[in-house]
Amino acid sequence: MIHGPGNKGNLNLLYNVIKKGIPYPLGAFEIKRSFTSIDNLNFVITQLVEKEIPSGTYNVADDEHVSTNEFIAIMADVLGRPNRTCKLNKSFLHFCARIGTLLHLPLNTMRLQKLTESYVVSNNKLKQALGITQMPVSAREGLRKTLGSFGK
Numbered sequence: 001m002i003h004g005p006g007n008k009g010n011l012n013l014l015y016n017v018i019k020k021g022i023p024y025p026l027g028a029f030e031i032k033r034s035f036t037s038i039d040n041l042n043f044v045i046t047q048l049v050e051k052e053i054p055s056g057t058y059n060v061a062d063d064e065h066v067s068t069n070e071f072i073a074i075m076a077d078v079l080g081r082p083n084r085t086c087k088l089n090k091s092f093l094h095f096c097a098r099i100g101t102l103l104h105l106p107l108n109t110m111r112l113q114k115l116t117e118s119y120v121v122s123n124n125k126l127k128q129a130l131g132i133t134q135m136p137v138s139a140r141e142g143l144r145k146t147l148g149s150f151g152k
Contacts, residue, residue, distance in 0.1 A: 004038025005149035027085035037142025062139035
């Protein structure tokens with residue numbers, strides 16, 4: 001996911017849930033995500049224009065993968081709110097999702113799987129091609145900048 005000040009979409013939805021003090025119910029799952037800050041994306045685009053690199057497929061991502069639980073904690077900190085992450089029993093959530101599938105409810109097995117899967121990519125090939133060891137903006141720094149823009 002690419003994020004930056006003025007970001008729209010699912011990030012904003014989650015931000016508003018945390019802002020209202022609604023507990024995040026999927027804390028029992030260790031969900032890792034790759035993010036890319038707009039600052040790192042701009043850096044990569046500039047580098048691609050200035051340097052010649054071998055053609056190929058490259059993943060643009062921040063260096064660190066952030067778990068959803070870490071992300072919720074960062075969000076709560078930016079908002080100055082307590083971190084309300086619930087660790088509901090995974091078996092219970094899977095049971096509820098199976099019932100949701102049978103009854104055609106919003107929480108179903110497919111949606112729970114999408115919400116709890118990790119989406120992680122490596123940016124090592126890109127960094128090697130660009131001749132750098134790390135991206136200019138850390139994942140946490142980029143997320144804080146994005147989240148800080150939501151309150152403005």
